[in-house]
Amino acid sequence: MPTALILVGDDQRVVAANQAATTLFGLALEGRSCSAFLRHPEFLNGLDACLHDGEKRTARIVMTAPAGETHLALTFTGLSAGRDRHVIVAFEDLTALEHAVAMRRDFVANVSHELRTPLTALVGFIETLRGAARDDPGARERFLAIMERESGRMIRLVNDLLSLSRVEAEERRRPAEQVEIVGLLRSALATHRDQARAAGVELRLEAGEAPVTLRADADQLMQVFHNLVENAVKYGGSGKEVVVRVSELEREPVLRGPAVQVEVIDRGEGIDPLHLPRLTERFYRVDSDRSRAKGGTGLGLAIVKHIVNRHRGRFRIESEVGKGSRFIVILPAG
Numbered sequence: 188m189p190t191a192l193i194l195v196g197d198d199q200r201v202v203a204a205n206q207a208a209t210t211l212f213g214l215a216l217e218g219r220s221c222s223a224f225l226r227h228p229e230f231l232n233g234l235d236a237c238l239h240d241g242e243k244r245t246a247r248i249v250m251t252a253p254a255g256e257t258h259l260a261l262t263f264t265g266l267s268a269g270r271d272r273h274v275i276v277a278f279e280d281l282t283a284l285e286h287a288v289a290m291r292r293d294f295v296a297n298v299s300h301e302l303r304t305p306l307t308a309l310v311g312f313i314e315t316l317r318g319a320a321r322d323d324p325g326a327r328e329r330f331l332a333i334m335e336r337e338s339g340r341m342i343r344l345v346n347d348l349l350s351l352s353r354v355e356a357e358e359r360r361r362p363a364e365q366v367e368i369v370g371l372l373r374s375a376l377a378t379h380r381d382q383a384r385a386a387g388v389e390l391r392l393e394a395g396e397a398p399v400t401l402r403a404d405a406d407q408l409m410q411v412f413h414n415l416v417e418n419a420v421k422y423g424g425s426g427k428e429v430v431v432r433v434s435e436l437e438r439e440p441v442l443r444g445p446a447v448q449v450e451v452i453d454r455g456e457g458i459d460p461l462h463l464p465r466l467t468e469r470f471y472r473v474d475s476d477r478s479r480a481k482g483g484t485g486l487g488l489a490i491v492k493h494i495v496n497r498h499r500g501r502f503r504i505e506s507e508v509g510k511g512s513r514f515i516v517i518l519p520a521g
């Protein structure tokens with residue numbers, strides 16, 4: 188039985204417990220008094236009442252431990268064996284479910300918030316254009332430019348959300364195309380030349396002469412390096428140089444086989460180690476005002492992580508404040 192179960196006698200001692208219950212409470216339960224291993228009033232009252240009248244009942248409790256909270260749904264079922272009354276208590280672990288519900292809630296709140304800001308701006312400017320700025324061509328141009336920028340941001344957000352959900356939907360299916368990655372990187376860099384030049388950044392590709400082929404989805408890999416190079420220019424541009432380096436690894440310890448490593452390196456301001464573990468979360472931005480001002484939605488690295496997962500690869504971020512950052516994508520070769 189995957190559900191944790193205990194059988195309790197009318198002296199409130201555990202008569203029998205299954206393996207799942209032992210694992211849940213981390214100790215052997217047989218013979219113990221219930222109040223000794225779970226001093227939760229909902230549990231003890233439910234048990235007491237069920238021993239008394241044999242009626243089935245349920246309860247919800249949260250166990251707190253240093254490792255985190257465990258949400259449990261309890262079911263008490265009365266059982267008569269001869270003259271003795273017994274109760275079976277089932278503990279169903281709802282932690283993963285609660286977590287998923289909380290994530291969905293956060294996600295909806297984040298998306299709504301990201302859309303509300305540009306929409307509020309649009310509505311405000313439409314009102315102004317109809318009223319105060321009606322006969323002012325200068326103001327009209329200015330406001331239309333802002334409206335264009337805000338609409339562009341919403342389109343980008345929606346596109347990013349769509350590609351994220353597409354990647355997630357296919358995450359279990361490994362891509363089957365053969366892709367030559369050096370050429371792909373060359374064209375990814377080419378699309379950022381203008382942006383880099385405008386920011387005074389030199390883009391450099393460091394790769395050998397020979398082609399490097401691997402099993403991949405070309406469009407998705409393009410998106411990965413597009414996002415990483417865009418970030419490097421946008422946030423690491425003060426270093427004046429962004430390097431994309433390709434190396435072939437004979438044996439990658441975690442992937443346990445040959446791999447291709449692509450590093451996107453900038454010498455900009457770097458990222459505080461505090462933020463590193465959360466950087467690939469959706470909507471996570473180090474400095475959200477600044478990133479938003481640059482048109483960012485905080486989805487770029489989440490998309491990168493999911494695409495790399497789909498390729499059964501690894502994604503790592505190293506950074507040092509004041510020195511720059513290194514975003515490392517490792518993909519299985521062959």
Ligand SMILES: Nc1ncnc2c1ncn2[C@@H]1O[C@H](COP(=O)(O)OP(=O)(O)OP(=O)(O)O)[C@@H](O)[C@H]1O
Nearest residue numbers: 418419422423472473474478483484485486487488
């Ligand atoms: N090379 C970098 N140097 C410094 N900070 C970075 C770098 N790359 C990413 N970041 C930080 O990580 C955050 C998350 O990046 P991500 O690409 O996920 O979102 P974004 O760039 O804000 O928005 P989007 O990519 O969706 O347009 C950024 O807001 C930025 O603060």
Ligand SMILES: [Mg+2]
Nearest residue numbers: 414418487488
């Ligand atoms: Mg980005």
